[in-house]
Amino acid sequence: MSIRHSDFHERCQDDSTTSWAVGIDLGTTYSCIGVYRGNNVEIISNECGYRTTPSCVAFSDNGILVGYPARNQIARNPSNTIFAAKSLVGRKFTDTLLQEALHLKQYPFKVINSEGKPVIHVQDRGETKEFTPEEILSMILVKMKGIAESYLGHIVTEAVVTVPANFNNMQRQATKDAAVIAGLDVIRIIDEPTAASIAYNAGLKVTGKPELNILVFDCGGGTTNASLVVIDNITIDVKATGGDNNLGGQDFDNRLVNHFMQEFKGKFRKDLSTNPRALCRLRIACERAKRVLSSCTQTTFEIESIYDGIDFCTTISRTHFEALCEDLFIKALDPIQKVLSASNTHKSDIDEIVLVGCSTRIPRIVQLVSDFFNGKDPKRSMNPEEAIAYGATVHAAMLRHHPEGPNDHLLLDVVPFSLGIDYPPGIMNVVVMRHSSLPLKRSTMISTSAHNQTSLFISVYEGDRSRTVENMLLGAFEFPGIQPAPKGVPEIEVTFDMISRDIIHVSVRDMGTGKSKDVTISSDNPRIRPSWDESDCMMSGIEEY
Structure with missing residues (x-):
C-alpha cells in the first residue's frame, strides 16, 4: 500500500529534519533505491519485502499499479501492462531496433x-x-520515492539517478524529465558502471598500490555497459566508458521464448505469437527458467492451459540455454574490448574486474569474462542487483554533505560521445573527442563560406558519425556582426568549455574584430516536460493504488 504525498506533508509539518537525498538505480527490468543513514548505506525493501522492484506499470480497473502488483497481473492484462519503458525513452519511433522489436512482437x-x-x-x-516513455518512467520513480518515504517517514525530494553508460544527451534528459514529473530534483545523473565503481571504492580496503585499474562490467536486464576506472581512496577517475543499449537479460529471455514457441508449434501445430496472453505467460516462465539455470544445470516448467486448453510441459538444460544465447554472450564482451582500446590499456593492466547487473549471475557470462582476461577471476563481492543503487546512494550523501556521510571522493568523468559543430555544412567538425576527460576546454577555427557573409549559424551536435544528419542536434544559435570580407578570410574561433557532461559553454570569437558571443547549452532545458497539472494528476493516479 502506498502513502499519499499529502500524508507526508502533514506528518512532517513540525519536523525540522531536512528532506532526504537518495540513490536510485532506474533499471530496465528492476529498480532499486538506497539511503545513507547511520553511517551506512541502506537498500530499502518495498512493501513486498524485496529490495528490488519490477520496472513495470499496469493500467487496471482499480487504477494504476506499479512494481510487483503490476507484474503479477501481466498475463491477465498484457496490452495494458508496460515493461521495459527505459528501452523506449529518448528514441525516435523510426529507430531500427525499436522497429525490429515491434515487428517481433516483443x-x-x-x-x-x-x-x-x-x-x-x-x-x-x-x-x-x-x-510517453518518460511518463511511464516517472510512475516508477514515484513508486521508488514512495518506498523510501514509507521507510524513512520523511519526504524525499532529491536523488542521484543512474543511466546506462551509452545513453546520449536526449536519453539522459528524458530521464531527468521523468524525475521532475515524479517530484524529484536530480542532483546528478551518473553512469551505472561509475556508480558500481563508487560502491566498490566505498568498500575497498587499503592496498599496497597507490592506484587500481578497475574494469566494471554491467550486464543488466536491458543494457550492457563497461567502464575502465582508476581509483584510489579519494579519486574515481573514469578513463573510458561504453556499452550496448540493446543487449541484456531480456534478449536472453527472447531466445528462450522463441525456442519454446517453435517447440510448442512443432508439438501442437499452434502459434503462440498470435495470443498476447499466452506469450506473456511463456515469457514469465522463461525468465524464471533463466534464473533457475544460474544455479541448477536443468529445469522443468509447466504452463497449464496456455493455448486452447493445452498444457505445456517442457525441460531445458543449462547447456542448451547457453547454446541458444552463445552469440549474445560473446557480443556482450564488445564493450570491454572497446573501453580497453579507447583508453590504450592492455587487459593485463587490469587489477580488478567487478561484475554488476542481474545477468552477471549467468555462469557462462562469468566464464567468458574470465577467459577474456586470461583466467583472471572477477570480483563478485557486491550484490549485482544492488551495487549500482549502493554507489548512487554514496554519491548522493557526499554531494549533499551528509553529516554521517562517507569520505569525499572526487569523480572525474569522460564525454561519452564526440561533440562538434556543423562545419562545413553537413559535416561533423569534431571539437571534443569521445572519451575526453572532464573538465576540458577545446577550440576549432572556422570561417565564412560566402563573400561578404556577415553572420554564421552555429549548430552543436553530439555523436560519432561523420555526417551531422546522423548525429543529435543539441542546440543552435546565430553569431552576427562579422565584417564583410571574401569567403574564407574571417577567422572565427569556436570554443567548448565543459565542467560536467550536462552543460556545454560555447564561445564564438571573431579573431579580427574581437567580437564574441557566449552561449550555454544545458540538458536542464526542458524539452518534453508536461505541465505540473498533468504531473499532479499522474502522481495522484499512482497514489490511488
Whole structure:
C-alpha cells in the first residue's frame, strides 16, 4: 500500500529534519533505491519485502499499479501492462531496433508514432490514453520515492539517478524529465558502471598500490555497459566508458521464448505469437527458467492451459540455454574490448574486474569474462542487483554533505560521445573527442563560406558519425556582426568549455574584430516536460493504488 504525498506533508509539518537525498538505480527490468543513514548505506525493501522492484506499470480497473502488483497481473492484462519503458525513452519511433522489436512482437502493449516519437497506447478504466516513455518512467520513480518515504517517514525530494553508460544527451534528459514529473530534483545523473565503481571504492580496503585499474562490467536486464576506472581512496577517475543499449537479460529471455514457441508449434501445430496472453505467460516462465539455470544445470516448467486448453510441459538444460544465447554472450564482451582500446590499456593492466547487473549471475557470462582476461577471476563481492543503487546512494550523501556521510571522493568523468559543430555544412567538425576527460576546454577555427557573409549559424551536435544528419542536434544559435570580407578570410574561433557532461559553454570569437558571443547549452532545458497539472494528476493516479 502506498502513502499519499499529502500524508507526508502533514506528518512532517513540525519536523525540522531536512528532506532526504537518495540513490536510485532506474533499471530496465528492476529498480532499486538506497539511503545513507547511520553511517551506512541502506537498500530499502518495498512493501513486498524485496529490495528490488519490477520496472513495470499496469493500467487496471482499480487504477494504476506499479512494481510487483503490476507484474503479477501481466498475463491477465498484457496490452495494458508496460515493461521495459527505459528501452523506449529518448528514441525516435523510426529507430531500427525499436522497429525490429515491434515487428517481433516483443511488446504486448501498443506503441504508436506521435510526432516521430514512440507513445504507449493503453486502456485506463475504460478510457483510451496515451503516455510517453518518460511518463511511464516517472510512475516508477514515484513508486521508488514512495518506498523510501514509507521507510524513512520523511519526504524525499532529491536523488542521484543512474543511466546506462551509452545513453546520449536526449536519453539522459528524458530521464531527468521523468524525475521532475515524479517530484524529484536530480542532483546528478551518473553512469551505472561509475556508480558500481563508487560502491566498490566505498568498500575497498587499503592496498599496497597507490592506484587500481578497475574494469566494471554491467550486464543488466536491458543494457550492457563497461567502464575502465582508476581509483584510489579519494579519486574515481573514469578513463573510458561504453556499452550496448540493446543487449541484456531480456534478449536472453527472447531466445528462450522463441525456442519454446517453435517447440510448442512443432508439438501442437499452434502459434503462440498470435495470443498476447499466452506469450506473456511463456515469457514469465522463461525468465524464471533463466534464473533457475544460474544455479541448477536443468529445469522443468509447466504452463497449464496456455493455448486452447493445452498444457505445456517442457525441460531445458543449462547447456542448451547457453547454446541458444552463445552469440549474445560473446557480443556482450564488445564493450570491454572497446573501453580497453579507447583508453590504450592492455587487459593485463587490469587489477580488478567487478561484475554488476542481474545477468552477471549467468555462469557462462562469468566464464567468458574470465577467459577474456586470461583466467583472471572477477570480483563478485557486491550484490549485482544492488551495487549500482549502493554507489548512487554514496554519491548522493557526499554531494549533499551528509553529516554521517562517507569520505569525499572526487569523480572525474569522460564525454561519452564526440561533440562538434556543423562545419562545413553537413559535416561533423569534431571539437571534443569521445572519451575526453572532464573538465576540458577545446577550440576549432572556422570561417565564412560566402563573400561578404556577415553572420554564421552555429549548430552543436553530439555523436560519432561523420555526417551531422546522423548525429543529435543539441542546440543552435546565430553569431552576427562579422565584417564583410571574401569567403574564407574571417577567422572565427569556436570554443567548448565543459565542467560536467550536462552543460556545454560555447564561445564564438571573431579573431579580427574581437567580437564574441557566449552561449550555454544545458540538458536542464526542458524539452518534453508536461505541465505540473498533468504531473499532479499522474502522481495522484499512482497514489490511488
